[in-house]
Amino acid sequence: MNPNIPQTDRKRVVIVGAGFGGLKLARKLSQAKEFQVVLINKQNYHEFQPLYYQVATAGLEANSILFPLRVVFGNCKNVHIRVTTVTGIRTAEKTVDTELGPITYDYLVIATGADTNFFNQQNIIEKALPMKSVAEAIALRNRMLQNFEDALSVETEDEKEGLMDVVVVGGGPTGVELCGTLAEMRRTVLPQDYPELDFKMMDIYLIESGGELLGPMSVQSQEHSLDYLQKLGVHVRLNTRVKDFDGRIVTMNDGSTLRTNNLIWAAGVKANPLAGLPPETLGRGGRILVNRFNQVQGFTDIFAIGDVALMTEEKWPNGHPQIAQPAIQQGKHLAKNFFHIVRNQPLEEFTYHDLGTMATIGRGLAVVDLPFFKFQGFFAWLTWLFVHLMAIVGVKNRLSIFINWMFNYLNFRNSLRLIIKPKLPKGNVQAMQEKISDQLEVSKT
Numbered sequence: 001m002n003p004n005i006p007q008t009d010r011k012r013v014v015i016v017g018a019g020f021g022g023l024k025l026a027r028k029l030s031q032a033k034e035f036q037v038v039l040i041n042k043q044n045y046h047e048f049q050p051l052y053y054q055v056a057t058a059g060l061e062a063n064s065i066l067f068p069l070r071v072v073f074g075n076c077k078n079v080h081i082r083v084t085t086v087t088g089i090r091t092a093e094k095t096v097d098t099e100l101g102p103i104t105y106d107y108l109v110i111a112t113g114a115d116t117n118f119f120n121q122q123n124i125i126e127k128a129l130p131m132k133s134v135a136e137a138i139a140l141r142n143r144m145l146q147n148f149e150d151a152l153s154v155e156t157e158d159e160k161e162g163l164m165d166v167v168v169v170g171g172g173p174t175g176v177e178l179c180g181t182l183a184e185m186r187r188t189v190l191p192q193d194y195p196e197l198d199f200k201m202m203d204i205y206l207i208e209s210g211g212e213l214l215g216p217m218s219v220q221s222q223e224h225s226l227d228y229l230q231k232l233g234v235h236v237r238l239n240t241r242v243k244d245f246d247g248r249i250v251t252m253n254d255g256s257t258l259r260t261n262n263l264i265w266a267a268g269v270k271a272n273p274l275a276g277l278p279p280e281t282l283g284r285g286g287r288i289l290v291n292r293f294n295q296v297q298g299f300t301d302i303f304a305i306g307d308v309a310l311m312t313e314e315k316w317p318n319g320h321p322q323i324a325q326p327a328i329q330q331g332k333h334l335a336k337n338f339f340h341i342v343r344n345q346p347l348e349e350f351t352y353h354d355l356g357t358m359a360t361i362g363r364g365l366a367v368v369d370l371p372f373f374k375f376q377g378f379f380a381w382l383t384w385l386f387v388h389l390m391a392i393v394g395v396k397n398r399l400s401i402f403i404n405w406m407f408n409y410l411n412f413r414n415s416l417r418l419i420i421k422p423k424l425p426k427g428n429v430q431a432m433q434e435k436i437s438d439q440l441e442v443s444k445t
Contacts, residue, residue: 001099001100001101002100002101003038003082003084003098003100003101003102003103005036005038005080005082005103006080008036008078010033010034010035010036010078011034011035011036011106011107011342012035012036012037012038012104012105012106012107013029013035013036013037013038013105013106013107013108013109013338014038014040014096014103014105014107014108014109015037015038015039015040015109015111016040016041016086016096016108016109016110016111016112016274017040017041017110017111017112017113017306017308018039018041018043018045018046018069018111019046019047019049019111019113019306019307019327020049020306020324020327020328020331021111021305021306021327021328021330021331022039022041022109022111022305022306022331023046023069023072023331023393024327024328024331024332024335025109025111025305025331025332025334025335026039026073026079027072027073028331028332028335028336029335029338030073030076030078030079031076031078032078032339033078034338034339034342035078035338035342036078036080037076037078037079037080038079038080038082038103038105039069039073039079039080039081039082040082040084040086040096040098040103041069041081041082041083042083042084042085043083044068044069044070044081044083045066045067045068045069046066046067046069046072046393047065047066047133047134048065048066048067048391048392048393048397049132049324050173050324050388050391051064051065051388051401052065052131052132052133052134052136052137052174053131053137053174053177053178053181054181055134055137055138055141056131056137056138056140056141056144056178057141057144057178057181057182057185058141058145058417058418059181059404059408060401060404061400061404062134062137062138063397063400064397064400064401064404065134065392065397065401066134066397067392067393067394067397069081071394072393082098082100082103084098084099084100085098085099086098086112086274087099087275088274088275088276089108089274089275089276089277089302090276091276091277091278091299091302094106094108094301096108096274097276105301106301107301107302107303107338107341108301108302108303109302109303109304109305109334110273110274110288110296110302110303110304110305110308110309111304111305111306111308111327111331112271112272112273112274112308113271113272113306113307113308113327114132114269114270114271114272114285114307114308114322115132115269115270115272116130116131116132116265116268116269116270117267117268117269117270117285118130118265119267119268121244123244123245123246124242124244124245124263124265127245127246127247127263128169128245128263128264128265129143129262129263129264129265130264130265131174131178131264131265131266132269138420140264141419142419142420142421143262144166144262145417145418145419146419147163147164147261147262148163148164148190148193148194148197149419150163151163151164151194151197152194152196152197158259160201161201161203161259161260162248162259162260162261163261163262164197164199164201164202164203165202165203165204165205165258165259165260165262166182166202166203166204166205166260166262166264167205167207167242167250167258167260167262167263167264168182168204168205168206168207168264168266169207169242169263169264169265169266169267170207170208170265170266170267170268171206171207171208171210171212171213171214171215171236171238172214172215172266173214173357173359174266175206175208175213175264175266175267176206176213176214176225176229176359176361177359177360177361178264178266179204179206179229179232179234180228180229180232180234180360180361180362180365181362182204183204183229183232183233183234183362184232184362184363186199186202186204186233187199187232187233189417190202193417203235204233204234204235205234205235205236205237205258205260206229206234206235206236206237207237207240207241207242207250207252208236208237208238208239208240209239209240209241209267210238210239211238211239212226212238213225213226213229213236213238214357214359214367216321216357217357217359217367217369218369218374220367220374220376221359221367221368221369221374221376224367224376225359225361225367228361228362228365229361232361232362237252240252240253240254241253242263242267245263247261248260248261250263269285269307269322270285270286271285271286271287271288271307271308271310272286272308273286273287273288273304273308277296278298280297280298281296281297281298281299283310283319284310284318284319285310287307287308287309287310287319288304288308288309288310289310290303290304290309290310290311291311292311292313292349292350292351293334293337293347293348293349293350294309294311294330294333294334294337294350303334305327305330305331305334306322306326306327306330306331307322307327309330311330311350313351313352315352316352320352321357323357324391325352325354325355326352329350329352329353330350333348333350334350336348354371355370355371356368356369356370356371357369358380358383358384358387359384360381360384360385363381364377364378364381365377365378365380365381366380366381366383366384367380368380368383368384385405389401389402389405
């Protein structure tokens, strides 16, 4: 196979990853006559990661938080999108190796983001439910809804408890928001859908290894989020680490156990650097060490932005937080520096401007930390809705999400709680065997 990218006299910027940083950079360079942009991504769409949990809990349709890359760059003849996987880079040859074939570059930007960090716990890798992609969010939704269907037919209380109870690991925004939404569903939605089940027996646990929830946020927000979750009936365990999970029993480091088939892992992330970089360019958590111009340590033609990059500033000695804003700001700033490069102008150092952090806990409940103001409650919830709505790519997506949110606020009976499974083609023996194997594994748990 051949990527078939035309050779031009423009400087070729190859961007690996279409997350917040990669997409922002590509858009800034898309109309510039100085550059040919090659955007490589595993999918043909951009994902709005902060709302994965709403897809997982059937609050939003998956396509509401996805936006096709070819729609973004439809009229940009100097942008070439290739949907493929990068297998490595050859820095001496200035080449990116992909499953479609090699792609040469003048400048390479690594914007590959981060993935779930299971901390090398093999049982948890095999049996826990991650939520770092739309596909994983849909799989989680299918699993949870199927569990309630199965709970109608099991014979013992132990089996029913295993199907209905949920343990979420990780007290960051994802874990907190997911637990709050599940608690709201347990109180309002699920009893209507499954009147034969007693949802008073459904327990939701949030396990956090640290001493507080929402670690990077203010003490005020941490305390309010804990209070909100406890009032919603979520069992929060701080200073507790999950040690093992066999598919039925969660074991903690203090020896205590919880009975559940559902361990949702939101406990951390690790960077996704590309193979081929020298080992000395990698820092803590697999993040790529970069200078204040986002240049990878030891290179002037390779850059990294967003979650995969580790840039230190006086205010951020351990690197920027792995959230959307640093990636967006770095993508925008790097675009400006690329224009400086082609015009032989000095590069400008990047400085992160913290615009604040926020998390929603439930219906009408949120915490917001702005640089100049901290607040909680209903107004914070409205602020969270507005900020996330404006950050979504595409007017149609914004309208779809707004309608869904308003309808869900006024009426709990939405139509998104669907179990959608792929249909196997006839004669696909291998796929059938894999399906049977998966079903056996589920039955064991």
